[in-house]
Amino acid sequence: MRFRLSNIFIIFPFIFTIFIFVKFKNSSTNFDEKESQVISIPNECVCESKKTGKLYNFCYNLPENKQKRGKRFSCKFLDFWERFEESKSVDIKTDQIPNPVFVTAFSSGFISNAVRMISSIRKLGISMKIVIYDLGLTPDDNNILKQACNIEIRKFDFSIFPESMKELREYRWKPIVIAECLADFGSIWYLDTSVVLEKSNISHVYDLINCQKENIERLPLLPSFQRDIREKTEKHEDGWNKDIWLRNLKECRKSSYLLHGYSGHGILSVTNPEVYNWIPSNFEELRKEKAKMYDAGFVYAVNTKTIMLDIMKWYVLCALENSCMGPENSSLICSFENDDRFKKYAECHRYDQSIINLLLANANFYDRRYYVSEIVDFFHIKRNGNLNVNNEEMQCI
Numbered sequence: 003m004r005f006r007l008s009n010i011f012i013i014f015p016f017i018f019t020i021f022i023f024v025k026f027k028n029s030s031t032n033f034d035e036k037e038s039q040v041i042s043i044p045n046e047c048v049c050e051s052k053k054t055g056k057l058y059n060f061c062y063n064l065p066e067n068k069q070k071r072g073k074r075f076s077c078k079f080l081d082f083w084e085r086f087e088e089s090k091s092v093d094i095k096t097d098q099i100p101n102p103v104f105v106t107a108f109s110s111g112f113i114s115n116a117v118r119m120i121s122s123i124r125k126l127g128i129s130m131k132i133v134i135y136d137l138g139l140t141p142d143d144n145n146i147l148k149q150a151c152n153i154e155i156r157k158f159d160f161s162i163f164p165e166s167m168k169e170l171r172e173y174r175w176k177p178i179v180i181a182e183c184l185a186d187f188g189s190i191w192y193l194d195t196s197v198v199l200e201k202s203n204i205s206h207v208y209d210l211i212n213c214q215k216e217n218i219e220r221l222p223l224l225p226s227f228q229r230d231i232r233e234k235t236e237k238h239e240d241g242w243n244k245d246i247w248l249r250n251l252k253e254c255r256k257s258s259y260l261l262h263g264y265s266g267h268g269i270l271s272v273t274n275p276e277v278y279n280w281i282p283s284n285f286e287e288l289r290k291e292k293a294k295m296y297d298a299g300f301v302y303a304v305n306t307k308t309i310m311l312d313i314m315k316w317y318v319l320c321a322l323e324n325s326c327m328g329p330e331n332s333s334l335i336c337s338f339e340n341d342d343r344f345k346k347y348a349e350c351h352r353y354d355q356s357i358i359n360l361l362l363a364n365a366n367f368y369d370r371r372y373y374v375s376e377i378v379d380f381f382h383i384k385r386n387g388n389l390n391v392n393n394e395e396m397q398c399i
């Protein structure tokens with residue numbers, strides 16, 4: 003057999019390519035896992051896009067155990083969903099997170115609270131845009147809002163959604179508003195009209211997400227039982243605890259969808275069990291005190307691939323499905339047996355708030371430390387109406 007030196011130049015690149023390919027396969031990243039999942043969507047979970055021909059998995063899979071999955075959401079919502087999935091996402095490691103816009107949504111009747119909320123932002127000297135979704139405002143309300151500085155009013159288009167969207171008390175509009183603004187702006191603060199902002203410098207909250215830019219060696223995640231002990235022994239958040247904040251920066255495991263205000267009970271106790279047909283969970287973990295429910299009406303979120311695909315997709319699809327976000331006969335009124343706010347279903351339901359907390363808990367080790375900021379020095383929640391509002395305080399200063 004004749005051997006020519008030139009063969010080396012043919013064979014070597016070939017072998018090298020295989021080597022690189024194998025290396026790449028072995029260092030399988032999250033992204034690879036996502037891709038292989040897409041290839042193997044079970045038949046009963048597939049939805050096909052009429053627009054792009056792309057196949058989508060419309061069954062929610064429990065992150066901890068992908069074999070555990072919910073019923074397929076209706077494929078008729080694919081058209082609506084697809085543009086969010088295709089929206090430009092932020093890679094926190096490499097991209098600058100865009101400056102957040104403020105987003106709110108309300109109907110007539112909440113106008114004075116809205117003025118209070120908007121004023122609280124402006125009085126701090128923050129002039130960033132505030133996007134307001136009109137869920138049913140009167141001309142008078144609109145005239146009041148016209149006095150505000152740097153706002154954009156968007157009429158919420160109920161006509162493209164199932165009838166249940168009009169049931170404002172089921173809050174199905176909230177995931178839609180949040181998804182739309184994440185897609186449009188990349189990073190947002192969503193605020194219900196009950197929020198009062200109290201601090202202009204919120205960099206301590208952003209730091210909890212921006213820490214991902216630094217290539218820190220993270221300590222391993224504590225096992226569940228140690229985190230149970232931590233939950234029982236550490237004082238509940240109050241102001242801004244610098245020690246816990248520094249630990250969180252070091253750990254750098256917080257979700258890029260952060261809640262802030264504790265609602266006073268668990269998730270399992272206030273979630274209609276019908277929901278688990280769509281979004282299964284791990285009840286052993288969900289009934290523990292780590293799985294605390296936080297207000298869905300005050301959020302800082304960034305449009306990362308993970309947030310869009312693992313959280314927002316299911317939050318939005320659930321909102322569009324009648325028996326997911328608002329199962330029949332759901333009630334806001336809870337009866338906590340023996341004042342136990344965690345272990346047992348209390349015959350009540352929190353609609354959007356149940357769903358987002360369930361999704362965040364499932365995706366974050368059933369431990370609120372990974373989906374809440376644990377900082378409460380920059381806002382308070384005031385649900386009662388406020389009659390003494392001054393419309394002029396909505397001006398920029």
Ligand SMILES: *[C@@H]1O[C@H](CO)[C@@H](O)[C@H](O)[C@H]1NC(C)=O
Pocket residue numbers: 203204205206
């Ligand atoms: C905001 O607060 C941080 C401390 O959390 C401080 O280091 C920073 O200088 C402050 N930024 C401004 C603009 O005041």
Ligand SMILES: *[C@@H]1O[C@H](CO)[C@@H](O)[C@H](O)[C@H]1NC(C)=O
Pocket residue numbers: 330331
């Ligand atoms: C809801 O309540 C009505 C009236 O009490 C009852 O007839 C119906 O069966 C209930 N539906 C479900 C799904 O429990």
